Amino acid sequence: MPTIAITPCRQMSDYVESVKRAGATPLELALTDVPGDVVGRVDGIVFTGGGDLDAALYGAAAHAANTPAEPGRDEFEIALVRAAVAAGTPIFAICRGMQVLNVALGGDLVQDIPTEVNGAAHHDVREPRYAIAHEVWATQGSTFATLMKDELVDGESVQVNSRHHQAVRHPGKDLVVVATAPDGVIEAIEGPGKFCLGVQWHPENFWRTGEFRPLFEGFVEACRR
Numbered sequence: 001m002p003t004i005a006i007t008p009c010r011q012m013s014d015y016v017e018s019v020k021r022a023g024a025t026p027l028e029l030a031l032t033d034v035p036g037d038v039v040g041r042v043d044g045i046v047f048t049g050g051g052d053l054d055a056a057l058y059g060a061a062a063h064a065a066n067t068p069a070e071p072g073r074d075e076f077e078i079a080l081v082r083a084a085v086a087a088g089t090p091i092f093a094i095c096r097g098m099q100v101l102n103v104a105l106g107g108d109l110v111q112d113i114p115t116e117v118n119g120a121a122h123h124d125v126r127e128p129r130y131a132i133a134h135e136v137w138a139t140q141g142s143t144f145a146t147l148m149k150d151e152l153v154d155g156e157s158v159q160v161n162s163r164h165h166q167a168v169r170h171p172g173k174d175l176v177v178v179a180t181a182p183d184g185v186i187e188a189i190e191g192p193g194k195f196c197l198g199v200q201w202h203p204e205n206f207w208r209t210g211e212f213r214p215l216f217e218g219f220v221e222a223c224r225r
Helices: 012-020 034-039 073-085 097-102 143-147 214-223
Strands: 004-007 027-030 044-048 093-094 108-110 134-138 155-162 167-170 175-181 187-188 195-200
Touching: 004 012, 004 214, 012 093, 012 214, 027 093, 027 167, 034 073, 044 097, 044 214, 073 093, 073 097, 073 214, 093 097, 093 214, 097 187, 097 195, 108 175, 143 175, 143 195, 143 214, 155 167, 167 187, 195 214
Parallel strands: 004 027, 004 044, 044 093, 093 195
Antiparallel strands: 108 167, 134 155, 134 175, 175 187, 187 195
C-alpha cells in the first residue's frame, strides 16, 4: 500500500480520510521534516490548503488582503515541491498547495481575486465546506479531465466548492492550465512526471459522497506505480 505524505494544515482530517479511501496510508508531516528525507520515504505528497504565500517569493509587494501562512510553512513546502519534482515523486496539490506548486516552479499569483479580476465569481464560500460555489471547465485530454470523465457534464464541466481569494496568474515552468472557472480564474494545473496535479478547490471535503474520489484514486495509482 503506498504511503502518502500530507503537509501540515489546520483541517487535516478530510485529507487523511480521502487518502485512506483511495487505498493509501497517510503520513502527516511536520514543518520540521527535511524535504529531501520526506521524498526518500514516501510514494507521493498531498500539498494542503491554508494561508497566503509571501508575495516576495514571486517578486511582488504584498496586497492589503494578504493573510500569511504559519511561519516557516512557505519555505518548507516550496523546498518540498522542488525535491519532489526532482525525484519524480507524484504530487497532488490542493488550493494553497496548487499555489505553492506554481510559485515553487517560477510562477506568480493573483493576490486578491475580488479586486484584481473583472467580473469575478464568488470564490470564497466558507460554509458548509462542501457548498458548491461555481463550475469549472476542463481541458479535454488532460489528466484531470480523464480521471473525472464520469463526473463531467457534457464531458467538460463540473461543480466545485471554493475557499480562496488568490489564484495562479502565470503558470510556472512546465505547468499547463487544464481547468478554468467561467470568470477566467485558473482552477487546475498539471505538470510533468508520473502525476503532478493542482486544483484550486477542496476535493477532500467530498470524501463522504465521492464526487472527486477519482482524483485521489488516480493519484494513489500513480504512487503505486
